[in-house]
Amino acid sequence: MTKKIPTRLYLSEDEIPRFWYNLRADMKEKPDPILHPGTLQPASAEDLEAVFCKEPVKQELNDTERLIPIPEGIREFYTAYRPAPLIRAYFLEKALGTPAEIYYKHEGTNTSGSHKLNSAAAQAFYAKEEGLASLTTETGAGQWGTAMSMAAGFYGLDLTVYMVKVSSEQKPYRKALMETYGARLIPSPSDTTEAGRKILEKDPNTGGSLGCAISEAVETAVKTAKCRYVLGSVLNHVLLHQSIIGQETKAALDRFDIKPDIIIGCAGGGSNLGGLIAPFMGEKLAGKSDIRFIAVEPASCPSFTRGRYAYDFGDTAKTTPLIRMYTLGSGFIPSANHAGGLRYHGMNSVLSKLYRGGFLEARAEVQTDVFDAAVKFAKIEGILPAPESSHAIKVAIDEALECKRTGEKKVILFGLTGTGYFDLSAYISYNAKTMGDHIPTDEELERGFATIPDIPQNK
Amino acid sequence: MTKKIPTRLYLSEDEIPRFWYNLRADMKEKPDPILHPGTLQPASAEDLEAVFCKEPVKQELNDTERLIPIPEGIREFYTAYRPAPLIRAYFLEKALGTPAEIYYKHEGTNTSGSHKLNSAAAQAFYAKEEGLASLTTETGAGQWGTAMSMAAGFYGLDLTVYMVKVSSEQKPYRKALMETYGARLIPSPSDTTEAGRKILEKDPNTGGSLGCAISEAVETAVKTAKCRYVLGSVLNHVLLHQSIIGQETKAALDRFDIKPDIIIGCAGGGSNLGGLIAPFMGEKLAGKSDIRFIAVEPASCPSFTRGRYAYDFGDTAKTTPLIRMYTLGSGFIPSANHAGGLRYHGMNSVLSKLYRGGFLEARAEVQTDVFDAAVKFAKIEGILPAPESSHAIKVAIDEALECKRTGEKKVILFGLTGTGYFDLSAYISYNAKTMGDHIPTDEELERGFATIPDIPQNK
Numbered sequence: 001m002t003k004k005i006p007t008r009l010y011l012s013e014d015e016i017p018r019f020w021y022n023l024r025a026d027m028k029e030k031p032d033p034i035l036h037p038g039t040l041q042p043a044s045a046e047d048l049e050a051v052f053c054k055e056p057v058k059q060e061l062n063d064t065e066r067l068i069p070i071p072e073g074i075r076e077f078y079t080a081y082r083p084a085p086l087i088r089a090y091f092l093e094k095a096l097g098t099p100a101e102i103y104y105k106h107e108g109t110n111t112s113g114s115h116k117l118n119s120a121a122a123q124a125f126y127a128k129e130e131g132l133a134s135l136t137t138e139t140g141a142g143q144w145g146t147a148m149s150m151a152a153g154f155y156g157l158d159l160t161v162y163m164v165k166v167s168s169e170q171k172p173y174r175k176a177l178m179e180t181y182g183a184r185l186i187p188s189p190s191d192t193t194e195a196g197r198k199i200l201e202k203d204p205n206t207g208g209s210l211g212c213a214i215s216e217a218v219e220t221a222v223k224t225a226k227c228r229y230v231l232g233s234v235l236n237h238v239l240l241h242q243s244i245i246g247q248e249t250k251a252a253l254d255r256f257d258i259k260p261d262i263i264i265g266c267a268g269g270g271s272n273l274g275g276l277i278a279p280f281m282g283e284k285l286a287g288k289s290d291i292r293f294i295a296v297e298p299a300s301c302p303s304f305t306r307g308r309y310a311y312d313f314g315d316t317a318k319t320t321p322l323i324r325m326y327t328l329g330s331g332f333i334p335s336a337n338h339a340g341g342l343r344y345h346g347m348n349s350v351l352s353k354l355y356r357g358g359f360l361e362a363r364a365e366v367q368t369d370v371f372d373a374a375v376k377f378a379k380i381e382g383i384l385p386a387p388e389s390s391h392a393i394k395v396a397i398d399e400a401l402e403c404k405r406t407g408e409k410k411v412i413l414f415g416l417t418g419t420g421y422f423d424l425s426a427y428i429s430y431n432a433k434t435m436g437d438h439i440p441t442d443e444e445l446e447r448g449f450a451t452i453p454d455i456p457q458n459k
Numbered sequence: 460m461t462k463k464i465p466t467r468l469y470l471s472e473d474e475i476p477r478f479w480y481n482l483r484a485d486m487k488e489k490p491d492p493i494l495h496p497g498t499l500q501p502a503s504a505e506d507l508e509a510v511f512c513k514e515p516v517k518q519e520l521n522d523t524e525r526l527i528p529i530p531e532g533i534r535e536f537y538t539a540y541r542p543a544p545l546i547r548a549y550f551l552e553k554a555l556g557t558p559a560e561i562y563y564k565h566e567g568t569n570t571s572g573s574h575k576l577n578s579a580a581a582q583a584f585y586a587k588e589e590g591l592a593s594l595t596t597e598t599g600a601g602q603w604g605t606a607m608s609m610a611a612g613f614y615g616l617d618l619t620v621y622m623v624k625v626s627s628e629q630k631p632y633r634k635a636l637m638e639t640y641g642a643r644l645i646p647s648p649s650d651t652t653e654a655g656r657k658i659l660e661k662d663p664n665t666g667g668s669l670g671c672a673i674s675e676a677v678e679t680a681v682k683t684a685k686c687r688y689v690l691g692s693v694l695n696h697v698l699l700h701q702s703i704i705g706q707e708t709k710a711a712l713d714r715f716d717i718k719p720d721i722i723i724g725c726a727g728g729g730s731n732l733g734g735l736i737a738p739f740m741g742e743k744l745a746g747k748s749d750i751r752f753i754a755v756e757p758a759s760c761p762s763f764t765r766g767r768y769a770y771d772f773g774d775t776a777k778t779t780p781l782i783r784m785y786t787l788g789s790g791f792i793p794s795a796n797h798a799g800g801l802r803y804h805g806m807n808s809v810l811s812k813l814y815r816g817g818f819l820e821a822r823a824e825v826q827t828d829v830f831d832a833a834v835k836f837a838k839i840e841g842i843l844p845a846p847e848s849s850h851a852i853k854v855a856i857d858e859a860l861e862c863k864r865t866g867e868k869k870v871i872l873f874g875l876t877g878t879g880y881f882d883l884s885a886y887i888s889y890n891a892k893t894m895g896d897h898i899p900t901d902e903e904l905e906r907g908f909a910t911i912p913d914i915p916q917n918k
Contacts, residue, residue, distance in 0.1 A: 006471065006472040006473075007472055007539070008472065010469055012465065013465040013467065079466045079549075080466070080550065080840065081841060109568060110841065110842075111837070111841060111843045111878070111880075113880075150841060153838050154841070172883075172887070173632075173883035173884075176883045176886050177843065177886070179890050180834060180837060180838075180843065180889075181837070181838060375639060378639060378640070379612050379641070382539040382540060382569065382570060382609060382613070383570050384570045384636065421570075421572075422880070424631075424632035424636060425632075425635075427635050427639050428631070428632075428635045430639075431635060431639060
């Protein structure tokens with residue numbers, strides 16, 4: 001049973017990366033600057049610091065330094081669950097009968113169940129260093145809220161989580177998990193904010209949305225002393241923190257001299273995909289490799305494949321700074337879908353720029369196909385994947401089967417962002433064959449696009 | 460951050476143990492033989508093979524060979540989730556301010572969420588080798604049923620799981636998980652068996668019990684062609700398979716020359732505890748070490764601390780072979796308790812003999828104290844533990860605090876049998892402060908003892 005490459009390619013604790021990889025430093029064409037929503041001028045650090053913690057704001061605006069040191073206080077937290085295993089999918093390769101080698105980086109081995117903890121740890125650490133007392137955030141599916149609850153608890157910060165009301169009702173266990181770690185949960189929309197009250201007035205029975213929960217969390221952060229807002233995806237500093245995924249993966253692959261041909265990640269706001277590909281894309285931008293990168297999004301929320309490249313708001317109430325990105329419009333309402341983490345109208349600006357530049361491909365997948373792949377993977381590899389991660393699994397299997405057809409021995413790497421242990425209602429619906437997926441009509445997309453701000457930069 | 464001992468003491472895949480450790484070979488006084496319930500004579504392999512698979516029966520009766528080879532077909536399955544990490548609890552040590560070193564073996568990193576998969580893999584493998592088509596089993600809390608679903612799915616066997624009715628209603632997600640892996644779930648008692656029908660006749664609204672689910676699973680196995688019954692605890696071959704836990708733990712500790720002073724495990728039927736301590740207890744029995752071993756059981760189901768040492772049945776319908784063990788009587792009904800995996804009336808015969816011989820200590824802990832420890836552990840170490848495992852955590856913390864008082868630098872090792880991801884209703888009840896625990900009165904115990912068979916061997 002001695003294999004040249006083991007099933008798990010572990011790094012030692014000493015090899016937890018000392019630097020995050022800031023991909024923007026490698027880009028000749030940088031992402032466009034974030035705009036202040038009032039002045040429509042590039043937002044300054046000062047503008048952003050009204051909402052976000054100071055160090056993350058610096059990181060948000062830093063597009064020149066490639067390697068940014070990870071503070072020891074964050075690396076210490078990382079030892080609680082990192083390095084994360086990189087797994088050779090021997091069982092899956094055999095079951096598919098493919099000549100391809102398949103690897104996946106498993107980010108679901110921590111209690112929050114996903115990669116979100118990587119940035120939660122960093123943001124909580126910086127908040128504590130800055131002398132803050134509390135943080136606010138929002139959560140939809142619950143991964144980010146759980147991760148923030150764990151991190152805030154660890155560093156001794158109060159945390160208020162606005163949880164999309166329908167999620168909070170459907171996922172009492174997620175709620176319990178966050179509360180066990182000491183967070184205060186508020187179903188959104190709520191009467192604790194103006195943004196919430198305004199929406200409740202219009203529609204008292206609304207189930208809420210991520211965009212609305214963001215508005216409430218931002219409003220509370222701005223109005224509370226020694227409090228800031230933290231976000232789990234979309235922003236550049238979040239992708240920076242998530243580059244620990246790519247840094248570890250690259251170190252483990254390099255040790256065995258393995259060069260991936262294709263790297264695949266699911267994409268909602270882009271944090272996992274951006275983190276996983278960072279150092280590899282750096283090589284590609286430098287002309288040193290020819291890797292294909294594939295972003296996989298749900299067909300119900302197709303920001304890349306059917307969205308527009310434009311400046312847009314991050315929230316429904318249109319209070320956040322403007323980011324130039326692929327977007328469906330902040331007013332776009334994706335159909336119910338079990339991959340809650342991927343139901344966001346916009347996409348990180350770095351990934352958007354790379355997609356626009358042809359460095360990154362994108363595919364949209366239908367929910368039932370994604371769950372076919374998820375259940376296959378669960379049975380063969382023994383790990384029940386998160387619905388989000390299963391988008392990447394679907395495309396990894398497709399690419400491996402394509403290798404079987406052509407006889408090519410490609411090396412396929414994908415990000416397993418998390419486990420599906422808190423998403424079993426999705427599997428119940430799949431097992432009962434009641435799962436569907438609504439692909440938005442052109443008209444529905446147009447209604448979303450109509451909410452993109454009509455500003456000179458979007459002409 | 461370079462530590463002498465890393466947070467995670469990993470073995471490499473090549474170091475997955477090649478042998479199980481059969482502790483009975485080291486015992487001068489062997490456990491008493493299993494009796495045929497009809498003849499009251501020692502059960503032969505043939506007797507047992509009517510119910511169980513052949514190779515496990517051989518293992519059940521083998522009390523002379525110390526090292527039993529693990530077939531390659533099982534070791535291959537083990538690579539899907541093993542070696543399991545042994546973790547140095549640096550965060551917990553610091554939080555407690557104890558001079559003790561604390562280690563825990565984390566068996567919850569697989570999708571079934573517990574150590575149960577170790578024996579499920581072995582039993583499914585042997586069933587397939589023997590040419591069987593299907594297996595039956597029962598599950599209470601759901602860990603064993605999930606583990607068997609994964610293993611049966613992997614080796615291509617049909618599996619019917621009788622799930623205690625009240626659990627099946629309270630844990631729809633556990634049920635979904637098992638069904639995703641291809642198992643057929645039947646709430647017990649059911650009308651598919653005589654045992655079930657008899658109980659339903661008496662009490663149509665019963666929520667069922669583990670003892671009754673066992674009766675149904677055994678009956679179905681015996682009446683079905685090419686079908687056998689598998690059990691997840693109590694029996695010696697199950698403890699044998701679980702000795703992989705102890706074998707891996709000892710190999711990892713030996714590498715760093717660490718000698719445990721105290722080893723702690725929760726005990727329901729005894730599979731995790733027996734597996735964890737096997738090679739260490741072997742050394743103690745040989746006079747080569749002076750380790751203290753502590754079994755922790757729930758105060759609501761105190762087989763060791765308040766039970767009787769007697770021959771007893773494994774099931775309510777009194778159909779199984781008789782085992783000499785610490786028991787509360789097969790008719791004992793433990794109060795509702797969230798550590799479903801520990802609510803069993805009897806205890807494995809090897810552990811019972813060792814306890815009787817003074818080689819093993821036992822403690823009973825109250826549920827709320829156990830959850831205090833669980834939540835503390837979750838916040839400090841970042842892993843949400845299973846209610847069962849939290850019994851061991853409680854005592855490990857107590858021992859570490861005792862070291863703080865005395866200034867002793869003891870090495871404490873405990874088994875983290877699994878995660879609490881599917882037990883969040885327990886945490887909800889704890890967070891809401893509605894959790895209680897009923898300690899059985901002497902009268903209630905007497906009612907249980909009255910169901911212990913009145914046979915000559917019990918005089």
